[in-house]
Amino acid sequence: MKRSLRSTARAVLLAALSAVLFIGLAGTATAAPPTTSPGASDCAGRGVPLSKISVQLYTFAGYIGGGAGEQARHEEVLRQLAEMGYRNVEPFTLSGWSAEEYRALLDEYGLKASARHVDVGTHTAPADIARILEENRVLGIKYFGSGSSAGAPWMQPLPTEADWVAYARYLDAVGEQARKAGQTLMIHNHDFEFTRVFGDRTAFDILMQYTQKKNVVSQLDLYWVAYAGLDPVDVVEEYGNRIQLFHVKDLNAELNRRIEIVGRGDIDFPSIFAAGGGSTRYFVVEHDPRFGDPTFDPFEAAEEGLAYLTCTTY
Template sequence: MTTVFRSPARTLRLLVAATIAVLLLAVGGIAAASSASAGKPDGHGRGVPTSKISIQLWTFAEYIGFGTDAATVARTEEVFRRLSAMGYRNVEPFTLSGMTARQYRALLREYGLKASARHVDVGTPENPADITQILKDNRTLGITYFGSGATPIFPPLYTTEAQWVAYADYLDDVGALARKHGQRLMVHNHDVEFETAFGGRTVYDILMAHTSPKNVVFQLDLYWATNGGGLDNPIDVIERYGKRIQLFHVKDMGAGPFPGPIEIVGRGIIDFPAIFDAAGGRIRYYVVEHDPRFGDPTFDPFEAAQAGFDYLRHVRF
């Protein structure tokens, strides 16, 4: 039976966090919360090196679109041009927009970019993907890290612990094959992996337990980890699983009743400096992301990209 599991301590922390956020909003303290998240220079540490900053191109999903025609490729090129001008040297694709891997890499190179990782459907035990082709394309693209953008939750496929264990075993097999080709399979989370538990063991725990560290690494999405477990959950996860987490999706949360909506990086309430410090320099890529607001003309993905890059270059931890 699937349950939503939260320890009493976690529940208390969630309530406290929500109360604090509401009070901040009520007294006009949003700026203060944002300042805490922004991590103003305090003489300690340094910003994230440009070589470790990337951006998940899902941020531009509405702008680029989901086509494969020349217009889609032209919009992709415009995104690359503007990201390069902002200072980005890495991107994380979720689609090749109809281009071959060779064409996509050539377009990246034209703008001084490389693919730091890639989100691509790696399948499930019930519906395996063509991993051989994925690995071949990754090699052409120059990609080491790859994995699905989410575990099977859109729509939810699994309702039992045994199903999740079987999925983890499948990922481990994919990861073992990837390792033989010099690549690393990564698992990216949403909130469900922290909210769903079986006998006190979350889905995230199950995925960790049933995959080998040499075969599978993890890309911790900081917004969804916070959403699924509370404001301190990313640090809890990092302290528990350490070196297995090799990439971050840096995505912020808006102030207000918890959990808040996705916010532009540095303008929300997630304490990124504390999270980055907890990781101890082990993170290979800090990947800016803001899920698109489909149909909302007030959202500018280029603004989100620039703000995220600037934040990571100046944050101190």
């Protein structure tokens, strides 16, 4: 079932792009970035359009941090992303701003929130969905969902199939409430939804089976699917246009399958994008922070991811 994850053509393309990539941000988050995406003009019309590219701001969680200066650092991230050429961002926190204040900040930098990660609760601990929907309306967000499902090892355990079914039914009810408000609930996966198996069904299968397509869609994190040992193409082909967003995150098999800057790793993104058949609404660049690692530059990761996508057919 597993196919080769490395795309030779993609590797050649990235090598060609590397000459024009701006990587002077390494080691500091305040260096001046280029005013346009480094590959966007060279590859205009040949790759993913900017209107479909976003970036998950969790990439910058280590830089944004918390406490004093958090809002200033968060705003600096938005400023630099806009100057790179991004038109969309995917927030995971509002850093203490109200929805109105955050929307004004996005407008100032010419950005839109393509989606949002926010805790939507569980069947045993429901969230205030009405409040979330109102915030989303102000922010201009259609897609939203928790950054992880409830069965994560670091969250509430879901040890039985019945637990997963109950959780899925809760999500379906939240999704129905969202749909009636003109919004869409999405499920974002990690690896455990695919490695947790009940008979011949994974936990991901259960989440899909017990939620309705009209109420709940998938934001498929391609790294975590590959990390779980599956070919993302197979998952995309199985669930089709139920998958409406990709988290585009690479995997480095030679370095203990660590998360890698998009285009530097082994995942065959062109094949996955082709399997999506044009139904993908957003391609979201992401790189989980390497907390405490001063060699990791989230601005470099965002910039290279943007350059890669603008030159990759879909």
